[in-house]
Amino acid sequence: MSEPKRRKFWGWGYVGDGLDLIEVQALGSALASVLNLADVSVADPPRIGEIALRKPRLQPPDSMAEIFSTDRWDRAEHALGKSYDDLVRGLHGQYEHPPDLVAFPRDEADVVAVLEWCGDQNAAVIPYGGGSSVAGGVEPVVGDGYRGVVSLDLRRLDRVVEVDTISRAARIQAGVLGPSLEEQLRPHGLTLRHFPQSFEMSSLGGWIATRSAGHYATLHTHIDEFVEGLRALTPRGVLETRRLPASGAGPSPDRLFCGSEGVLGVITEAWMRLQERPRYRASAAIEFASFEEAVEACRTISQSGLHPANCRLLDQTEALISASGDGSAALLIVSFESADHSLDAWMARAIEICRSHSGKVPEGAQRTRTDETPAPEGAGGHWRNWFVRGGHLHDATIRLGMVNDTFETAITWDRFAQFHAGVLESTRRAMKEVCGQGLVSCRFAYVYPDGPAPYYTVMAPGKRGSEREQWAAIKEAASDSLIALGGTITHHHAVGRYHRRWYDRERPPLFADAMRAAKGALDPAGIMNPGVLFDPVQTLESPSRL
Numbered sequence: 001m002s003e004p005k006r007r008k009f010w011g012w013g014y015v016g017d018g019l020d021l022i023e024v025q026a027l028g029s030a031l032a033s034v035l036n037l038a039d040v041s042v043a044d045p046p047r048i049g050e051i052a053l054r055k056p057r058l059q060p061p062d063s064m065a066e067i068f069s070t071d072r073w074d075r076a077e078h079a080l081g082k083s084y085d086d087l088v089r090g091l092h093g094q095y096e097h098p099p100d101l102v103a104f105p106r107d108e109a110d111v112v113a114v115l116e117w118c119g120d121q122n123a124a125v126i127p128y129g130g131g132s133s134v135a136g137g138v139e140p141v142v143g144d145g146y147r148g149v150v151s152l153d154l155r156r157l158d159r160v161v162e163v164d165t166i167s168r169a170a171r172i173q174a175g176v177l178g179p180s181l182e183e184q185l186r187p188h189g190l191t192l193r194h195f196p197q198s199f200e201m202s203s204l205g206g207w208i209a210t211r212s213a214g215h216y217a218t219l220h221t222h223i224d225e226f227v228e229g230l231r232a233l234t235p236r237g238v239l240e241t242r243r244l245p246a247s248g249a250g251p252s253p254d255r256l257f258c259g260s261e262g263v264l265g266v267i268t269e270a271w272m273r274l275q276e277r278p279r280y281r282a283s284a285a286i287e288f289a290s291f292e293e294a295v296e297a298c299r300t301i302s303q304s305g306l307h308p309a310n311c312r313l314l315d316q317t318e319a320l321i322s323a324s325g326d327g328s329a330a331l332l333i334v335s336f337e338s339a340d341h342s343l344d345a346w347m348a349r350a351i352e353i354c355r356s357h358s359g360k361v362p363e364g365a366q367r368t369r370t371d372e373t374p375a376p377e378g379a380g381g382h383w384r385n386w387f388v389r390g391g392h393l394h395d396a397t398i399r400l401g402m403v404n405d406t407f408e409t410a411i412t413w414d415r416f417a418q419f420h421a422g423v424l425e426s427t428r429r430a431m432k433e434v435c436g437q438g439l440v441s442c443r444f445a446y447v448y449p450d451g452p453a454p455y456y457t458v459m460a461p462g463k464r465g466s467e468r469e470q471w472a473a474i475k476e477a478a479s480d481s482l483i484a485l486g487g488t489i490t491h492h493h494a495v496g497r498y499h500r501r502w503y504d505r506e507r508p509p510l511f512a513d514a515m516r517a518a519k520g521a522l523d524p525a526g527i528m529n530p531g532v533l534f535d536p537v538q539t540l541e542s543p544s545r546l
């Protein structure tokens with residue numbers, strides 16, 4: 001591969017990146033002190049030579065040798081996503097479902113050839129962008145109805161192909177990762193400004209396929225808002241939508257592919273709406289003694305029409321864990337951005353709202369800047385530094401044997417208080433039962449005029465060898481309560497294989513039938529990402545996979 005840096009097969013980022021042993025140990029000491037633990041040991045990451053992988057069950061034809069890889073590293077890298085459960089299994093060398101082959105198509109013709117060959121071979125195909133799925137979206141668990149599995153990695157389709165500076169849009173290949181995408185747009189003075197926390201290691205195609213949510217994006221949160229048109233290759237042929245600023249012509253074909261999670265076809269490129277790069281920035285970190293008052297401030301701001309780029313609320317525990325506070329106050333980080341105008345009036349009004357809800361702006365916690373690069377400062381800066389290192393810190397807490405994962409949802413404001421209390425109660429109860437103790441924190445990752453998208457983090461001491469079962473019990477209790485109390489099983493992490501059980505309870509049955517019919521039309525043999533959104537076929541004899 002022409003990629004200069006190799007992606008880790010276990011853990012976040014590129015080989016050589018992440019916390020070194022001393023930093024992991026320091027994190028362990030900090031956690032031991034917060035959780036009152038006597039000792040925290042560090043497990044070493046696995047080495048590629050130690051990983052046992054089953055033999056490939058598929059043999060690519062010589063004519064396609066340039067596209068396919070059976071390399072051990074490639075197969076291990078594509079065997080798991082990046083959820084807690086994936087990382088724990090990976091750390092302990094459990095790579096039970098490696099893809100038989102990894103395909104690295106160079107262009108659309110290669111993608112077509114792979115889909116055709118897989119159709120002929122009765123092989124399942126799993127589209128793969130950055131592999132940052134935390135919902136089991138890329139793991140080759142497809143049931144027994146296939147002769148093998150191909151992970152179809154789009155990393156070679158990584159270019160911004162065309163920029164329309166008049167309409168402010170660009171045609172972009174789906175395999176490009178966040179940093180390269182922004183680098184290619186920079187000379188045009190434009191930006192997509194879509195920043196999921198996984199930005200560094202996730203792709204445009206993955207964002208569209210999972211309806212990802214970006215940060216610093218309170219108004220246009222999900223990637224859906226930026227898709228002007230797209231092109232997908234399905235087992236039935238090409239589906240290309242028209243480039244339009246908007247359309248009322250029936251249900252949107254773009255939207256059918258937003259959230260399709262690889263089950264309808266491979267998104268190969270999209271026309272994306274862009275923005276000018278912001279020049280003016282204003283931010284403030286406001287403290288609230290009461291979380292409830294802070295929630296009310298968030299609601300008022302979200303309904304004020306101010307539309308801050310960021311309106312992020314950390315409860316007291318989240319502020320403590322992220323080293324943004326001492327745990328005595330909830331912290332609301334509000335920021336505004338513009339390419340056009342100074343933001344003093346917007347910020348002044350947001351602070352006025354916060355003060356009317358007993359919010360306090362500590363000395364130096366409010367900043368206005370006109371440069372391009374955000375300079376982390378104060379509590380808001382602490383939070384930002386912690387946030388952008390999230391993937392590496394997660395690897396570290398797993399090496400330290402913690403049960404540490406997140407879950408997220410959305411709910412309307414009128415139901416939030418009861419919902420939040422119920423979710424906390426069931427999650428804490430399950431955590432106490434299986435881990436004895438621990439912390440559950442909450443932040444509002446996103447707020448809308450009609451409700452927040454709360455994001456919960458669990459941090460508890462795990463029992464080495466039982467962490468997966470411990471987390472599964474907590475996740476089950478939390479997910480059951482999200483659905484029972486009227487929320488969504490996922491605001492932005494997608495359904496994948498892990499959320500299927502709860503998604504099936506959330507999704508109206510007739511809509512499931514309609515989606516199944518759409519899949520049947522585009523993927524009649526059912527080879528695309530079986531097990532995601534729908535059940536895969538269970539036996540080779542079964543004539544229908546839908």
Ligand SMILES: Cc1cc2nc3c(=O)[nH]c(=O)nc-3n(C[C@H](O)[C@H](O)[C@H](O)COP(=O)(O)OP(=O)(O)OC[C@H]3O[C@@H](n4cnc5c(N)ncnc54)[C@H](O)[C@@H]3O)c2cc1C
Nearest residue numbers: 129130131132133137196197198203205206212213262267
């Ligand atoms: C540390 C961390 C932080 C995260 N933060 C966020 C966040 O802030 N916001 C957020 O929304 N998500 C977040 N996620 C989840 C994840 O990054 C998103 O779901 C992301 O959109 C996945 O993109 P990807 O390119 O890595 O896709 P992959 O993981 O490779 O694939 C995800 C799904 O999309 C399908 N897919 C991928 N590419 C294509 C394609 N070209 N055509 C068709 N289907 C395709 C796959 O088959 C799979 O079902 C985070 C994950 C981690 C590990």
